[in-house]
Amino acid sequence: MNFELTEEQRLFQDAVRAFARDNLAEGALERAHQGEYPRDVAKLMAENGLLGITIPEEDGGQGGSLMDAVIAIQEVAMHCPRSADVIQAGSFGAIRVLAAYGTPDQKERYLKPLLAGESLIAVGMTEPDAGSAVTDLRTTATPDGDGLRINGQKCFTSHSPEADVFLVYVRYGPGVDGIGSVLIPRDAEGLEFGQATPFLGGDDWAPLFFTDLYVPPENILLREGGFKKQIAGFNVERIGNTARSIALGRLAFETAREHALTRKQFDRPLAEFQGLQWKFAEMQMKLDAGQLLLYRAAVNADNGFPSAQETAIAKAFCNEAGHWISSEALQVMGGTGYSQETLVEYCFRRTRGWMIAGGSIEILKNRIAEGVFDKRFSQRPPRAK
Numbered sequence: 001m002n003f004e005l006t007e008e009q010r011l012f013q014d015a016v017r018a019f020a021r022d023n024l025a026e027g028a029l030e031r032a033h034q035g036e037y038p039r040d041v042a043k044l045m046a047e048n049g050l051l052g053i054t055i056p057e058e059d060g061g062q063g064g065s066l067m068d069a070v071i072a073i074q075e076v077a078m079h080c081p082r083s084a085d086v087i088q089a090g091s092f093g094a095i096r097v098l099a100a101y102g103t104p105d106q107k108e109r110y111l112k113p114l115l116a117g118e119s120l121i122a123v124g125m126t127e128p129d130a131g132s133a134v135t136d137l138r139t140t141a142t143p144d145g146d147g148l149r150i151n152g153q154k155c156f157t158s159h160s161p162e163a164d165v166f167l168v169y170v171r172y173g174p175g176v177d178g179i180g181s182v183l184i185p186r187d188a189e190g191l192e193f194g195q196a197t198p199f200l201g202g203d204d205w206a207p208l209f210f211t212d213l214y215v216p217p218e219n220i221l222l223r224e225g226g227f228k229k230q231i232a233g234f235n236v237e238r239i240g241n242t243a244r245s246i247a248l249g250r251l252a253f254e255t256a257r258e259h260a261l262t263r264k265q266f267d268r269p270l271a272e273f274q275g276l277q278w279k280f281a282e283m284q285m286k287l288d289a290g291q292l293l294l295y296r297a298a299v300n301a302d303n304g305f306p307s308a309q310e311t312a313i314a315k316a317f318c319n320e321a322g323h324w325i326s327s328e329a330l331q332v333m334g335g336t337g338y339s340q341e342t343l344v345e346y347c348f349r350r351t352r353g354w355m356i357a358g359g360s361i362e363i364l365k366n367r368i369a370e371g372v373f374d375k376r377f378s379q380r381p382p383r384a385k
């Protein structure tokens with residue numbers, strides 16, 4: 001067993017680190033507090049081969065591994081956490097599902113501009129009555145000629161106020177097998193947006209409403225039975241969210257470490273107080289453990305898709321660790337940590353969201369427990385006999 005990155009991975013890590021340091025570190029604080037998606041960063045990343053890292057070369061991507069994308073997102077996140085959202089959208093999110101299952105025509109119309117940093121895609125899965133129980137979703141897709149009519153609504157969609165295209169989970173018929181997905185451009189007739197409001201992390205979301213919205217056949221992504229395929233792709237999204245949790249925890253930790261070495265109280269640097277040293281020791285333990293779980297899930301990914309169990313373990317651990325570390329780092333920095341003078345309070349807010357998004361901690365633990373007992377535990381009430 002080897003716990004080191006390969007020579008190639010190390011060189012890639014050095015290159016992304018230099019790119020992030022030279023282009024993104026300055027302005028990171030301002031970007032963290034700007035609600036809008038940093039489209040200028042997306043363009044810059046496209047020009048530097050940092051979009052589509054996990055997308056095959058024949059589809060216009062970089063043909064890299066999931067591990068390469070993990071290296072890139074963490075290096076960027078540690079210099080500019082908001083810019084890491086661009087790597088997430090460009091290599092981990094809905095873009096992967098589109099690349100894996102889209103037709104050549106869909107890739108030409110939607111994937112190409114995404115890879116050029118000219119477009120933004122969002123995924124509409126959650127509904128007011130279908131959150132953790134996502135397979136209860138009610139947005140319907142009914143046949144209309146060769147196409148479909150969509151009726152329903154979505155909530156909590158990240159990037160919804162700005163996205164150019166939406167990958168929307170829809171129901172063709174009953175049950176899990178009745179679920180598939182469609183591509184809906186922002187200007188589609190029958191798509192309306194509710195009032196945008198911010199998440200705790202600072203970015204806005206707006207409810208989506210579909211009323212008799214026509215989807216032509218060329219925009220159907222997955223038909224009935226598509227749900228399992230989508231969730232396999234969704235495990236990649238989870239890895240991006242896992243990697244950012246640990247990276248933001250590390251950024252908060254490094255900021256607090258510097259602070260503890262320079263800030264003096266009672267005529268001594270904070271780092272000399274044992275009550276704080278033990279906080280750093282625990283932070284370090286969690287950072288190391290989380291990083292190894294993340295690497296295990298990424299390295300073992302088969303055809304680029306990581307296993308559900310290893311992803312669940314890594315995500316649940318890293319989400320909790322990243323947020324806990326950010327909170328401890330904030331505490332060590334006192335009023336400075338709680339203020340907007342550094343990125344630590346942003347790390348604290350952002351890492352909180354990933355404990356809910358992309359499979360909450362509780363739902364992941366349910367999944368992990370199924371692996372422990374090698375048994376499926378239905379979360380639904382027992383059926384009347």
Ligand SMILES: Cc1cc2nc3c(=O)[nH]c(=O)nc-3n(C[C@H](O)[C@H](O)[C@H](O)COP(=O)(O)OP(=O)(O)OC[C@H]3O[C@@H](n4cnc5c(N)ncnc54)[C@H](O)[C@@H]3O)c2cc1C
Nearest residue numbers: 123124125126131132156157158353356357358360362379
């Ligand atoms: C920052 C952020 C970004 C998001 N981005 C998107 C997006 O881009 N697209 C999208 O479609 N959705 C998005 N979501 C929505 C997200 O997927 C849902 O919030 C999530 O699935 C939980 O659903 P819910 O909010 O309805 O909570 P609920 O399902 O109502 O759950 C409430 C609480 O109960 C717990 N719970 C529920 N069922 C069980 C159970 N069986 N066992 C134990 N505990 C349980 C949950 O873990 C949670 O703590 C985002 C959410 C956040 C916070």
